[in-house]
Amino acid sequence: MAKISQSTQIPVNTNTPNADLFVNKKFAFNYFIICMAMFILPPYIYAKNSNELEHIEVTARKTVENIQKVPLSVTSISDSKLSINNFESLTEIQQFSPNTSLQSSRTTNSTLSIFMRGVGQEDPLWGYEPGVGLYIDDVYIARPQGAVLELLDMERIEILRGPQGTLYGKNTLGGAVKYITKKMTGENEFNISTTLGSYQQKDLKISGQYELLKDSLYIGFAAASLNRDGYGTFLTTSIPGQDKENYNKDIFSNRVSLEYTPTDNLFIRLNYDKTSDDSNSRGGHRFIPSIQTKEAVPEDVYDSNISLPTWNTVVTQGSSLTFSYTVSPSWLFKSVTAHRDNYSKVNIDFDNTSSRIFDVPAIYDDKQFTQEFQLNYTSDTFSLVTGLYYYDAESCGQFDAILDTLGISLEVRGCNNSKSMAAYGQSSYHFNSKLSMTLGARFTKEEKDAQVYNGFVIGALYPESSWVPGYTRDQNQVDASILKVLDDSKKWSRVTPRFGFEYQQNDTLMWYTSYAQGFKSGMFNPRALKAEPAVSPEIVDSYEIGFKSQWADFMRLNTSVFMLEHQDRQFVTVLEGAHPGELDQRLGNIGKSDAKGAEIELSIAATNALSFDINLGLIDSEFTQALAFNGTSYDNISDRFSITQTSDITSNISFNYDFDSFTLNGNYYYRSDYQLTVLDQLMSQSGYGLLNLNLNWFSDQGNWHASLYIKNLTDKQYLTGSFGFVTKDKDTGEYIPGFSGDKLLMGYYGAPRTLGITLNYRFN
Template sequence: MKYKLSNPLLRPATLATSVLLANSALASVVSLEEIVVTAQKREQSLQDVPIAISAIDSELLQANGVSTAADVGEMVPNVTITAQPSSSFNIRMNIRGNGTAEPSLAIDPKVGLYIDGVYIARNAGAVFDLVDMERVEVMRGPQGSLWGKNTTGGALNITTQRPSGENVLNLKVGAGNYGLRTGQLSWDTPEVNGLSAKLSYMNKSYDGWQDNVNMASDAHFGDIQAEAFRAAVNWDINDSLNLYYIYDRTDAASTPEAMQAGYVSAGSQGAATITDIRSGIPQTYIYTNPSDNPFAQLADTVSDKRRETFDADFMNSEKLDVEGHNLTLSWYGDNIQLKSITSYREYNSHLEGLDVDAITVEGGDGLLYGIGGVTPAALPTAGILHTSGSKDHEQFSQELQLIGDAFNEKLDYVLGLYYFDEKGNETTPWELTSYSAASNSLVILPYGNWYEVTSESKAAFGQLTYYFNDSWNLTYGFRYTEDKKSLLIPDEDPIITQDAKFDKAWEKFTSSVTLNYAINDDISTYAKIAEGYASGIYNPGTLNRGAALAGGSQEDILYSVANPTDPEELISYELGIKSKWFDNRVVFNAAAFYNEADNLIVSNFDGTSRVAANSGTADTQGIELEVQTMLTDNLRVDAAYGYLDIDYSDSTRIQREARNTGSLGVFYSFDGVDNGELVAFLGMTYTGKEYFDVRDRSISTGDSRTLYNGRLSWNDISIGGSMINVGLWGKNLTDEEYIYYGYSIGEASMYAYGAPRTVGLDVSIEF
């Protein structure tokens, strides 16, 4: 089956791309609508694309309350995406058991995030409100032959709405519990001489659900104040040339959510002394009252239940500014398209303080060791882990694509060139209270991250599909990549005597082969082999501060930083089927895969450092099942299931690799509504047990969870020439208590619980 080039000059840009839910026209059709995606750089029916892909349209995004990339979360099998509680704006993405938890500017994500085809380079600062989301496409498995950067896990592409060319003004307001208030105003300008625009503004405030009783009455962890602006301009210069420009900006401030203790070691609670080395001169104190030990105080708060009140001596504070430009030029000829995508993005985040323990540390009175013996003294008032700092990052990318067909449409091709560069810096001083079992003592360590990083990537890529006949086609994809990275550790770091700079380059050719067989117009199968690649990384978090304390040389201190990881390489084998049944009332898609990863790159906080390193091999096998059913003219039921089984060569494992994931969606349109359409949606997601620490310690796991979301919408109410939509929604309807994130800080494990039940109402009016 042949596919058309995506030309906005010739056809509408709106695509019906829901995999899990039909659009609002459900009541008027008795079969599932064709799903169209652009994952292979041309418009194709989802059922004809021989890859493991899921797509979510704007109706389902609204039904599940999705406003950021992190909200996509558990809607797709074998995919987990969440924000990090220690920062409201950092993201964690994992596909098929492969992902990166570390928000360092030096560590590449294994799942690529794209917004309108532009690669977002870092997990840090990637959670911001996206205005005018149209659809989300999630591609599972290694990517490279068509997408901007090599990734071994997969890719997530968010597409925003293009200008419609019609004069439409839309106002939407909403409110919910825990002080949620939202407002959005958008204007589609009329088309004039081929020029049209869409201007949108969004404002959101949220108080958060965690109270700090040690502060003012309005002190809450997890609060957010954000505003975002987006301008999209579409210009049909002539019948062959189109210019499309997008500008987006987000300014946000937040108090990141508090984490709660789930485990504190008995040894740390019984430490007899504490040594403070923050001033450069070690001072050792004796606890005369064991309850003054901060680990003992933290242990008093240990609970396996969700806490909604905290007694913290410090309120976290974070700010984020994100700005982006995307200019796409497209030229269309006969059976050919030439496209240029130019993008520049920057972000700045500032963490004014983060108190990980979320307790009030009472210093108390103790005894201080001195030359003449011990004397009474006030104990130091250090918590378990305190940090602050800032990150600045900017990136530029240029991509050229040549898309077309040849030999009487026997050959489809996509050829491209890609250039990317970035630079960033992080300044994050922090203090950690660590425990030594050998001496039964605590020590307050002045740690931190000070570094500057730059990287450059160049690539040539392509994908060729040859159609032997109407049933058989063969696709070959390839990519040649050159990566270069530089790292500077400045002498601002207190353990560095002079600036230390390192750089290294890598190159790699990867390819993929897919054989697709269409049994008939409704059923097709495919077999695919694909290579994945992730370049080596420098890890500034591996400075050997223990060697510094012991008086070691600069070479000893910098050894791990000076030697980057080896590249991670992966080969994926995949079999899939895509099918439609009963006159397109049922769609069933399935994929089975087996991945072999070598030089697996894992990242973790080990209690003293942020570490990324190679960790042997990992063999992953799994399946993904997706079914959509139109049971009646009014009722649609969809389900998805993912299974993972990973065999590691050593004791480490990737974080967030739930063995079982699943979702169920029920959508019902009521009859008998004279004005508009009344629609009910109920969704369920299931996530199995997760591991939050790469060392697979039982104190860093989260149990399985089942969450329910719902929405009741009265859409398309016509009043006085305007269209009104009203929606009542709820998240976590059963008020499930669940852990979605955790990590170990030496002798304690901290957990982040998901939000309790939230409900709200939104109203939109279109003029």
């Protein structure tokens, strides 16, 4: 769990001799077990084994390939693995991918924080761009709000680690996550499942498909109602009649698809999906008693206090049209047209007291349209993936920072709109039966325009009337005080290359080496106080060497070693300064960092009934430059900066054992300590492990499936996110209050131990 000082109950940095010893002992045990599995089990199994692993196909390079032939670090998780492990949301996938962090990190269940190889997104505010791309059926999801996707009617999840700037474009400089839904099987069927579990969990899922025209037109559907009480409670609220559940779940999600195959070479698919998340705002755990209200630190880490409404609303929906035409055995044309939008109304209580010390009610409103045309060619010696891409997005928002201590409210609102056009191509050429070369590049031209309004009014200000009972917003008063401080546009263009060699030593062993570049979009400061210039895109240059091997048919071992340089990192140049957390933050390309590491993935079919999956991720990442504006010039304070959400060690050991009509499976996931705040290591999480077990039963006819699961069996407490609006006195180590006049240091936690049972029935 989080490292806590015995005297003050404040999280402290785990980089102390005792903490390191503790973490290293735990890792040494895990690493020993992994080494035993990797280097002792294989020869033993090899001598006795005639079993086979499943054949895995992926679309990591926008064409269907055997995962063992793809010269990338790719993890693919099938629908069967998702089902028998009882995965519920995208965040659980991190356990099966090394050097990957997927967290629902702060005040909502639905806002996703993704980091890969030390690259991600610190701030989910509109206008800021992600460092890892997220895709649903080849459609890019631009914003993190509503991106904690429920795993509904899935075919597989693909996780691509390392820059994907050539085929996938901007904002994939750390990697990409691909969420791929099921296609129609051609058979009429209907599935229904229900789950009952801890904290009054009550889930209902239905899915199915129906043939409308024989052998050509099908309709498919899926829907889920997901409900659970909170892990904790809002102990005090200043608004009567509020739901006091903290960390609860109230989600409804649905999807409808039409698939039409009029001829053997033409395929058309129309998708629509919508998710409504009405779960409460998540209250953070205070680590320091309030000096304003004298409220104590709650005993339970899932309990909190709040002075805002507890409700949140996140609605995300989208539609897409996919057109795929096989021109000839060598040529394939594909078009993907999509529109998505997200609307969120959220309540963020930064102080987590019953007083309005620092309350931020906010609205996020995002829309995007994308169009991609793709043309692929394949022959025995040469393959080519080419395409044109268009992206048009509007990202807007508004927040009111209510500061009762100062008697004012600050309002910031505006839009960061973006248009992007790209042309790309990537080819693979086989010099002979063993040696091949990959060469690719993408040209992107991008334009952004931004408007930012900023100012303050006397008293408490909310985005809309009736946000709290009896409140009426005086728009005339607001318009007189909130001024347009920025109205500007900027254009960028970039070529992102990829280059590599592959050597197929034999039928079961491939070596590869590659260089790839990714970039993160330039942007304007959505919190600007004046007409400051836009910041340039971030750039990552990555170098990777690896091999993919298949030992007979029962063992698969893939490894990679990588190094990356991250330049022009976008950060605020006025950081915490004399007033921690102040909203006067100028944005600039002020940071540089680098990372080096390794990843190992091993799968073993030990017997016809027993199989193992093991992965290990190692990374050493650090800032080499971080510039802070001192009023006249810049100081390099990289020694105060940390790469957040990035553990030096991530590992997972999972097993699957089939007997009679049952399957017993489980996994132990371990990650070493990681920082939760960029500056001054205000909060960190020490290393921890999660143990999960599942028992599945399948009927002989295959219609019934029941599952009993236990997640986080040992009930570990671990932080997934934080807010810190304090600084440390350099001499005494005491925490100094921020501009709100209080010591605000909050933490948000992952799920405790949960148990559940699922029953599924399939009609066909």
